[in-house]
Amino acid sequence: MGYVVKEIFKTLQGEGRNAGRASVFCRFVGCNLWTGREADRAGAVCKFCDTDFLGTDGLGGGRFDDAEALADAIEACWAGAAADRFVVFTGGEPLLQLDPTLLTAVRSRGFTAAVETNGTIEPPAELDWVCVSPKAGAPLVARRGDELKLVFPQPGLMPDAVSGLDFTHFWLQPMDGPDRVANTAAAVAHCLAHPQWRLSLQTHKLIGIP
Numbered sequence: 001m002g003y004v005v006k007e008i009f010k011t012l013q014g015e016g017r018n019a020g021r022a023s024v025f026c027r028f029v030g031c032n033l034w035t036g037r038e039a040d041r042a043g044a045v046c047k048f049c050d051t052d053f054l055g056t057d058g059l060g061g062g063r064f065d066d067a068e069a070l071a072d073a074i075e076a077c078w079a080g081a082a083a084d085r086f087v088v089f090t091g092g093e094p095l096l097q098l099d100p101t102l103l104t105a106v107r108s109r110g111f112t113a114a115v116e117t118n119g120t121i122e123p124p125a126e127l128d129w130v131c132v133s134p135k136a137g138a139p140l141v142a143r144r145g146d147e148l149k150l151v152f153p154q155p156g157l158m159p160d161a162v163s164g165l166d167f168t169h170f171w172l173q174p175m176d177g178p179d180r181v182a183n184t185a186a187a188v189a190h191c192l193a194h195p196q197w198r199l200s201l202q203t204h205k206l207i208g209i210p
């Protein structure tokens with residue numbers, strides 16, 4: 001089983017409960033809700049994506065023949081002590097490729113393993129941290145986890161529709177793009193009126209790190 005990876009980089013997790021934590025990000029190529037091509041954006045299920053997940057041309061990207069090779073690359077990217085190792089699998093949609101074999105390989109190297117997923121695919125049980133970010137118009141299969149991070153506002157997916165699901169933390173993350181300032185104000189207002197929800201800012205963008 002091989003893996004196709006856009007990029008592998010070390011940075012601080014910018015979003016959600018683990019914001020500020022040193023992390024290796026492994027970004028897989030491909031998504032099931034958008035082709036990744038701008039020409040297809042308007043017709044995609046997910047239209048607001050802020051990420052380039054096409055090609056293997058990013059830092060540390062490439063094709064990895066097996067789980068051991070990719071886990072070795074993740075460990076090399078960490079380039080540090082054995083304590084507090086943390087890897088975030090993202091994409092694109094990581095659950096199109098992430099499997100128990102790769103999770104076992106990174107965990108055997110001392111990593112705590114997290115995922116950022118759109119919730120359309122059931123996450124493997126070997127994950128230590130599951131962040132689900134549901135998308136309007138897409139089936140929500142992953143209905144439990146550690147954090148639910150709703151990009152806000154999304155026409156057709158109101159917070160009330162997912163606030164009863166089995167998650168420990170509930171975040172509203174303002175949709176980045178031309179309406180970011182207005183979306184942030186709307187998210188703040190919703191959190192004030194509905195304290196189950198907390199604000200998640202994309203802090204890496206605020207401070208200019210990857």
Ligand SMILES: C[S@@+](CC[C@H](N)C(=O)[O-])C[C@H]1O[C@@H](n2cnc3c(N)ncnc32)[C@H](O)[C@@H]1O
Pocket residue numbers: 031048049050051090091092093094116117118119132133149151173174175176177
């Ligand atoms: C690029 S996605 C990759 C993982 C997965 N496909 C997903 O959607 O959760 C990583 C995170 O960025 C969020 N995101 C994507 N575009 C965004 C935008 N324009 N503004 C705010 N958050 C965004 C997603 O909702 C998700 O929580």
Ligand SMILES: Nc1nc2[nH]cc(C(=O)O)c2c(=O)[nH]1
Pocket residue numbers: 011012013014015025051090091116204209210
């Ligand atoms: N610093 C940083 N934090 C992140 N949290 C989720 C990200 C993602 O693209 O999945 C992301 C990202 O791209 N960079």
Ligand code: SF4
Pocket residue numbers: 031032033034046047048049050051053091092093118135
């Ligand atoms: S599901 Fe995630 S990776 Fe796919 S287009 Fe939407 S935000 Fe981007």
Ligand SMILES: [Mg+2]
Pocket residue numbers: 050051
């Ligand atoms: Mg990102």
